[in-house]
Amino acid sequence: MQNQYDVIVVGGGPAGATASGLLSKRGRRVLLLEKEKFPRYHIGESLIPGIMPVIRELGAEQALADLGAIVKHGVTLIWGANKSPWTIRFDEIEASVKTGESAPNPYAYEVKRAEFDNMLLTHSRRLGTTVIEEANVREAIFDGDRCVGVRYNRVPSSEVVEVRAPLVLDASGQTKLLGRRFDNVNWHPDMKNLAVWTYFQGGSRLEGKDAGNIVVEACAPGWLWMIPFSDNTCSVGFVAPGTQFAASDLPPAELLYKNIGEAGEIGRLLAGAVEVSQVRTAKDWSYVCEQVSGPGYLQVGDAAGFIDPLFSTGVMLAMRGGSLAAIAAERVLDAPESEVETLDHYEKEYHSILDIVVTFVRFFYDQNKPVEEYFEKARDLIDPEAERKAREDFIVLISGLDSAIGSRQMA
Numbered sequence: 268m269q270n271q272y273d274v275i276v277v278g279g280g281p282a283g284a285t286a287s288g289l290l291s292k293r294g295r296r297v298l299l300l301e302k303e304k305f306p307r308y309h310i311g312e313s314l315i316p317g318i319m320p321v322i323r324e325l326g327a328e329q330a331l332a333d334l335g336a337i338v339k340h341g342v343t344l345i346w347g348a349n350k351s352p353w354t355i356r357f358d359e360i361e362a363s364v365k366t367g368e369s370a371p372n373p374y375a376y377e378v379k380r381a382e383f384d385n386m387l388l389t390h391s392r393r394l395g396t397t398v399i400e401e402a403n404v405r406e407a408i409f410d411g412d413r414c415v416g417v418r419y420n421r422v423p424s425s426e427v428v429e430v431r432a433p434l435v436l437d438a439s440g441q442t443k444l445l446g447r448r449f450d451n452v453n454w455h456p457d458m459k460n461l462a463v464w465t466y467f468q469g470g471s472r473l474e475g476k477d478a479g480n481i482v483v484e485a486c487a488p489g490w491l492w493m494i495p496f497s498d499n500t501c502s503v504g505f506v507a508p509g510t511q512f513a514a515s516d517l518p519p520a521e522l523l524y525k526n527i528g529e530a531g532e533i534g535r536l537l538a539g540a541v542e543v544s545q546v547r548t549a550k551d552w553s554y555v556c557e558q559v560s561g562p563g564y565l566q567v568g569d570a571a572g573f574i575d576p577l578f579s580t581g582v583m584l585a586m587r588g589g590s591l592a593a594i595a596a597e598r599v600l601d602a603p604e605s606e607v608e609t610l611d612h613y614e615k616e617y618h619s620i621l622d623i624v625v626t627f628v629r630f631f632y633d634q635n636k637p638v639e640e641y642f643e644k645a646r647d648l649i650d651p652e653a654e655r656k657a658r659e660d661f662i663v664l665i666s667g668l669d670s671a672i673g674s675r676q677m678a
C-alpha cells in the first residue's frame with residue numbers, strides 16, 4: 268500500500284512546526300502529531316536574531332509581527348569582573364558583515380511561547396501540513412534498523428493508531444522519543460542546572476531602545492534572567508547548579524526571591540512590581556544525543572540536544588535545525604540512494620553547531636573574567652582570522668548568526 272505521507276513529524280514546537288512548514292511549502296505531504304492542544308504553555312521566551320532568516324523562509328514575517336511582541340534590540344548583562352551593567356546591540360554588526368554573508372537581522376523579539384508556538388504551528392497548517400493535536404506518539408516503528416512510522420493514540424482514547432512514512436522527524440523536545448529509545452543521550456555533567464521562574468507585572472524597564480532587552484545578571488554560581496513583555500509583565504528566572512538547590516535550606520521559590528532581592532539591576536527593575544503567577548521549576552540539564560539521525564529518521568531541536576539557556580539559543584537551534592532537517596529530508600525523498608551521505612552531512616552540521624554553542628556557554632559560565640576575554644573567546648570560535656572586531660564576534664555568536672549555523676551548509 269502506498270504511504271499517505273512523505274514525512275511524519277513528532278511534536279509541534281518550533282522545531283517540528285518549522286520543519287513541517289518548510290516541507291509542506293515545497294509540496295511534500297506532511298503529518299504532524301502533537302501531544303498537547305495548542306496554545307500550550309512553554310518556557311523559552313527570549314528569541315535571538317538567528318531565527319529571523321527561518322521566519323522569512325517560512326513566509327511568517329506578518330504572522331510574527333501580528334503577535335505584537337516587544338522588539339529586542341540587544342542584551343544587557345551584569346556579568347564579568349566589572350559588576351556594572353553593559354549592553355550589546357544586534358545592530359552593531361550590520362556594518363561589518365563579510366562579503367557573501369547576508370545582513371544579520373538587527374533585532375529579535377521577547378515572546379509568550381504559547382502565542383509564538385501557536386502562530387508557527389498555525390502557519391505550518393496553512394502551508395499544508397496535516398496537524399493532529401492531542402496525538403500522543405507512544406513509539407516509533409522499526410523494520411530492522413529502519414524507522415518506518417509511529418504508533419500514537421488520540422487523547423483521551425487509548426486506541427492505538429499506526430501510521431507509516433519514508434521519513435520520521437523526531438521534534439518531541441525534551442521527551443527525546445528516539446534519544447531515549449536508543450539510550451544515547453550524553454548529559455553534560457558540568458551543566459546539571461535547575462531553573463525556577465515566575466512572572467511579575469509592573470516595575471520599570473531599561474531606557475529607550477534597550478527597553479526590550481533581556482537582562483542577564485550573574486549571582487554566583489547561578490544567574491538571573493528578566494525578560495520584558497509588551498503587556499507590562501515580565502518573566503524572571505534563576506538558574507543554578509542542582510547542587511546549590513540541594514545544599515540550600517530554602518525551597519526553590521524562596522531561593523529565587525532571595526536572589527532577586529540581592530540582585531542590583533534586576534532588583535531595581537522589579538521595584539514596585541507584583542507577582543502574577545505561580546512559581547515554576549524545571550530541570551535544566553544540558554545534553555546532546557550521540558547520533559541525531561539514522562535510517563528513516565532525523566532528530567531536531569531539543570530532541571537532538573539541549574544547551575543551557577544562558578544565551579537564549581534554544582528556539583534558534585530548533586528553527587535552524589528544523590530548516591536543516593527539511594533540506595535533508597527533501598534530499599532523501601528525492602534520492603533515497605543518497606540517504607547515508609545526506610544524513611552524515613546532517614549529523615556533522617548539527618554536532619558542529621551544538622559544539623560551538625556549548626563551548627561558548629561553558630566558557631561564559633566563568634562569571635569573573637574581564638569582558639574582553641569573552642569577546643576574544645568568541646573570536647577564537649568563529650573568526651580565527653580576526654576579520655571582525657572581537658566584540659562583533661561576540662555579538663554575531665550570541666545573535667545566532669554565525670555563518671556556521673543554518674541551511675546554507677546543506678545547500
Ligand SMILES: Cc1cc2nc3c(=O)[nH]c(=O)nc-3n(C[C@H](O)[C@H](O)[C@H](O)COP(=O)(O)OP(=O)(O)OC[C@H]3O[C@@H](n4cnc5c(N)ncnc54)[C@H](O)[C@@H]3O)c2cc1C
Nearest residue numbers: 278280281282302311313404440442462568569576581582
Ligand atoms: C529554564 C529554561 C529557559 C529557557 N529559555 C530560553 C530562551 O529564553 N530562549 C530560547 O530560545 N530558548 C530557551 N529555552 C530553550 C527552549 O525552551 C527550547 O530549546 C525550545 O522550546 C526547543 O524547541 P523544540 O521544538 O525542540 O521543543 P519543544 O518546544 O519542547 O516542542 C516539543 C513538542 O513536542 C511535543 N511532544 C513531546 N512528546 C510528544 C509525543 N510523544 N507525541 C507527540 N508530541 C510530543 C510537546 O508537547 C511539544 O509541544 C529555555 C529552556 C529552559 C529549560
